[in-house]
Amino acid sequence: MDASAFAPWEDPQAQPLIRFKNVTKSFGTFTAIDDLSLDIFEKEFFALLGPSGCGKTTMMRMLAGFETPTSGVIELAGQDIAPVPPNQRAVNMMFQSYALFPHLSIWDNIAFGLKRDKMPKLDLQERVEAMLKLTRLEQFARRKPHQISGGQRQRVALARSLAKAPKLLLLDEPLGALDKKLRQDTQFELMDIQETTGTTFVIVTHDQEEAMTVASRVAVMDHGRIIQADTPDRIYESPNSVYVADFIGDVNIIQGQANPGEGDGYRLFWTEGQPPLIANSTKSFSAGQTCHLAIRPEKVTISAERPEDAANAVRGKVLDIAYLGNLSTYHVELPNGLVIKAQTANTRRISRRSFTWEDPVWLSWTATAGVLLAN
Amino acid sequence: MTRLSWFNVVSLTLGFAFLYLPMVILIIFSFNESKLVTVWAGFSTKWYGELLQNEAFLDAAWVTLRVAVFSSTIATVLGTMAAYVLVRGGRFFGRTLFSGMIYAPLVMPEVITGLSLLLLFIGIGLDRGIFTIVLAHTTFSMCYVSVVVSSRLVTFDRSLEEAALDLGCAPAEAFRLVTLPIIAPAVISGWLLAFTLSLDDLVIASFTSGPSSTTLPIKIFSSVRLGVSPEINALSTLMIAVVAVGVIIASLATKRAALQRRREEQLATQT
């Protein structure tokens, strides 16, 4: 899928499939969803990402109809869905526990929803066979859920929720129960199926890698609010807050006072007796405003000598080295005690590694490497 | 913890001997030739023959059976409803009282339950008979059923019901197609429990029965009060045999099902 071609959220004319309008949901005194507005478009693969308790599951359950908003409106294709009970919504859900009916065979599990719609027998058979084929489960059709493996169960759950060809498919931590290797394979499978069927997918996950891999857009949530909803690359490269920067991947945060320079350049005064850091920012900051510079470890270069042309260079000593095989992460302590992580690809054998513990080193990065954030 | 010391072996042996010897002796003496239950006088099955000729016992057995079938069936329906309400009902007016009334009969002395029900039946002018025993037995055994069923419902994965709703079931349909088949084993064991409780009950039946509705325990009790008799031994043996065969078959069946399931699950992870 070409991300630049498929971007309905940038088209002001596009009609969203789902629209949350100022939705609030509270349980007693606890506010699970706090005045949230969001548009999700047709054929999107949309990920709700956040720590547990951030409200992502509540949003999904409201879409499925198991919870009703305390205030605000949720629209599906322009219609308020509040009065529609879950069994009459054109929305299906794949449950975290898969919720396969243990007393029914795989075939009957997949046919379950179709039978409720009183689909004619021949059509039903055809549809179930198609679903079995899509999820490569043909030879397991007559088995019971406990007679197949975890990965196969996950596919049955997917087939069952897709069988009714819903307008919207909700996936609640769909890969949470699988081990890492299987999870990675299944992520691509999910993307393929989403593309083949053209269904809108909304996935709930706490695994940022998973969200980044599968989704066309990711919404990062915290305490019932969406902090940022954007494409994976923008979430990673230009987070709008320290929370998002910190939640997605690894990041160094340097706090200081901003001072506007020429153009969109800023100087960041971050510690006594050190030259200010240079950073470009499209957002503007007033002189002396407290802000945070967020730099990804892989954008920080580590070297023995001070690089000539670097916009920013700071001295420090190696505190720790985390060897990850393909990468090494160096934890470098600066004179003021701040620890900065720098990542390098291990293109050489480890025995020829250039730095070791306690070595004095230089860290450097360009003016565009980091993002300046207000909070 | 699989280090059986001599102490464990001895306590297990003595313990199970204590539990089973009395019944074994009872069974042996049911085949005794002599009228004297305690002196062995040769093997005979004549007491079984006499038992089968004893109209009073047969009538009482028939009454007991009918009471047990009716009361346990009604109790299973009511108890399952009550369990569902307790586990899934959320908050409603008088919920505490309701759960109190479910648990109280479990610890209530039978004499009190029996007395209070009798006073009610007299108070409203209901003639005592099979009907009143059924009412009484249903009342206490529905509580046992609801405890058995609700302990299953508590561990029931609620997302199964939600999945059924999500796939287009109306709530009642979801219960019939998904919840009920899955909790069926608990409902069946609830029924069996209610059935045996009803078969077994002496005290409550004594209070609530009328002259024409003597149950088997009442009959046994009144004849046992006069002393031990080989006929009662024969009857007891038959009852023990029925229960033992039933329980052993049931436990073998569940054990086989569990083994089968484990094997299938192992196979599933290999493919």
Added chain:
Amino acid sequence: MRRFFLIAVPYAWLLVLFLIPFVIVLKISLSDTELAIPPYTPTLDLSQGWAGIREFFAGLDLENFVWLTEDDLYWKAYLSSLWIATCSTILTLLIGFPIAYGMARSPEQWRATLMMLVILPFWTSFLIRVYAWMGILSQEGFLNQFLLWIGIIDSPLTILNTNTAVYIGIVYTYLPFMILPIYAALDRLDGSLIEAAEDLGCSRLMAFWLVTLPLSRPGIIAGCFLVFIPALGEFVIPSLLGGSGTLMIGKVLWEEFFSNRDWPVASAVAVVLLLILVIPIVLFQRNQQKQQEADQ
């Protein structure tokens, strides 16, 4: 609507057949004995409206409860029931614990069978299990014959129709109730805890005393209540195995009702028995709740 029906049906059933009967017992316990049908007064006469209700309440008094304290038969029966229930609970614990402990330490593949063997008596008739002891404990019964044969005694012991027989009966019939919760607690116990205790310098016996016993306490407490509560109001065992000297409150209530036809006193006896039972029942509930919270 459906929900209302679901709640209302069992609720109404229990109200009519469980709660209202108790109110009636309470009411009759406050009435006076009368040689009439029904054999008590006053009776509620609603046809006279408020005056009838007022008259009805004026007729209620605590006379029967005063009577219970004056006639020493009753308070002796309560005390002796409490004593018998307590002693037999302790005896059941002493016999049941080693069995449960042995079951928990037995090889995995035996446990299901042993468990079934403990549950099996529970499914067989209570009355028959008590009856089985009548033949064993009587003068010429199996036990006496056996003891005479091995020469421990020269003349048969009188066991049947004494309190000893009642203890034996209670221990025998309620033993499964003691074994099951203790076994459940011991079965949950992680074997490595004992190994850890021994690793840290405990002897076997000390490890049992310091680790196994405290951790099986909820099971022990549950088992004790499961024996004590029904034993207190027991009727069948004292009337079949006990003698004329065996005073137990369940038996007194039965006789008061069926032999003396004194309904108000029988009701008063029931009300007091219930008040006595409330304490152990509440304690039991607390124990169960604490255990449930600990499990979560």
